[in-house]
Amino acid sequence: MNDKKRLNSYEDLPLVLDVADIQRIMGISRASAYELVHTPGFPAFRRGRLIKGSKIAFFEWMAKGSETVPGSDK
Incomplete structure (x- = not known):
């Protein structure tokens, strides 16, 4: 997904997301996105x-x- 493209709606997203898409959707760092997908x-x-x-x-x-949140002690 083009990093400069603004996400305006669910329909703007591709059917198959990559880590960069997940990062942008959630507003998290790249490292956090990789931790999340694992x-x-x-x-x-x-x-x-x-x-x-x-x-x-x-x-x-x-x-x-999610029952477990990456990076939390809970």
């Missing part, structure tokens, strides 16, 4: 060295909430 239960898959995730699965995961 969290157990996060809806991502690897294709070679690329990490991708379904837009639908990502937003369902966000709506459901």
